[in-house]
Amino acid sequence: MDDVKAAVKGGSVFASGGGGWVDHGLEIGSAAITIGKPKLATVDEIPDDAIIVTATAIGAPAGTTDWQMLGKDYIKAVQLLQETLGKKVYGLMTPQNGMSSTINGWLPAAALDMVVVDATGDIRAHPTGKMGSLGLASSLDYETIQVVVGGKPETGSYIELVVKGTPAKTSNILRTASDMSGGFIACARHPLPAKYIKENAAIGGISKALQLGYAIMEAEPNGPAAVIDTICKTTNGTILGTGRVLKKSVTYSGAFDIGTITVETEEHGELILHVMNEYMAVDTKAGQRLTTFPDVITTISVETGAPVSVGHIVEGMEIAVFSINKKYLPLSASVKDPTVYPEVEKALGINLIDYAFDKVK
Structure with missing residues (x-):
């Protein structure tokens, strides 16, 4: 168990x-x-x-x-x-x-x-x-x-x-x-x-998920800050920003949840999280791209240290926006296939492929 x-x-x-x-x-x-x-x-x-x-x-x-x-x-x-x-x-x-x-x-x-x-x-x-x-x-x-x-x-x-x-x-x-x-x-x-x-x-x-999960379980008695710190250290991940959810605009369409979540952070001001079931990219309000699929992009509750899914995000919630750069991840042939990106780009109205393939610095 x-x-x-x-x-x-x-x-x-x-x-x-x-x-x-x-x-x-x-x-x-x-x-x-x-x-x-x-x-x-x-x-x-x-x-x-x-x-x-x-x-x-x-x-x-x-x-x-x-x-x-x-x-x-x-x-x-x-x-x-x-x-x-x-x-x-x-x-x-x-x-x-x-x-x-x-x-x-x-x-x-x-x-x-x-x-x-x-x-x-x-x-x-x-x-x-x-x-x-x-x-x-x-x-x-x-x-x-x-x-x-x-x-x-x-x-x-x-x-x-x-x-x-x-x-x-x-x-x-x-x-x-x-x-x-x-x-x-x-x-x-x-x-x-x-x-x-x-x-x-x-x-x-799977073993990477298990390793991270056991590290989280060990850190949990020390409180949410310790859990978030452990997640970062175990994965080489970083916190892009911490703050309050200003707006959630996500709707269901054809077995997809599509939209954006806006978070007011101390570090970068407003961050826009682009959602198609999962977080696919994070931009600043000025349009600077901070992270893009296949990077891991996760929202974590500041109060509990536990990841919060798109479905459980509510306006006013205090969260940390977390990312793991793809260079620290084992990448499959799937995410290296340029043909899988246009469908998602069209749904979100943003560029993913240039960032995913490091054509944009």
Whole structure:
């Protein structure tokens, strides 16, 4: 259970304002260790030809919609993918860390006798499936299988869907299915040989979240300031500014939460945090860019020292805006793929790609 708590606490920092919910992470993690014994495996322990599948959830994590996703939905999604593939799946990985997404694969892995792979499609949480698709977003040669399961049967929104095709087209279909099911849905996708994972994933993504989570747990008795200091020291992260939330302007659209959060800080005056499910960039009021995806960008409560998701941000709250520069993070092929950026840039109306690829200083 300590591993579950550490994964949720560390994952909450890498969640970057999204990545699910703490309660959901603790619930799914508890179910995983109750139903079996999840086994975390390094990529070196896994044969090159073993099949690895990404287990995740798709939707808008701000909690503004009437969604339902149960533990059995995660399991059913993996089962349907394995049946469609016609081969035994060896292990499960998550496309990202997060408040609950660090634990995405633990329950189906424990239930179906698979390993949890210590690798992530992206070390931090991100809005689109393409950003966690291990560099396959624009591939026309790879036919993927993607499965979603979830929704409320009593309202008629429960969906089971299996699709085959290119990652780009099938990802868009899954986003629509998530919206139709209530805004958040369990998913299994992208069966790939372990050799590909070893070459394209953010290696060690789960153990990094666990390490950070244990450091946070050790610091918690010393108060919120000690926790924030520990987060910074453990990750090589920095506090960009501390202050009061002036305005939250975030709306739900097509299974995304999109908008901005404005924070009045002592260090930089007003900071504008750009949100598409997660924090994607931070600008000063004058237009200076301070941090951009794939940097980790997180809001932390000054009162508790705990990360605060976009959904729980309220005007008047005192927060610290925290960032980890991408040079301190293991980066996957996903975030190095220029084709995953235009969709998010269009939704937010800002430039990401030039900053992400260091074309702007």
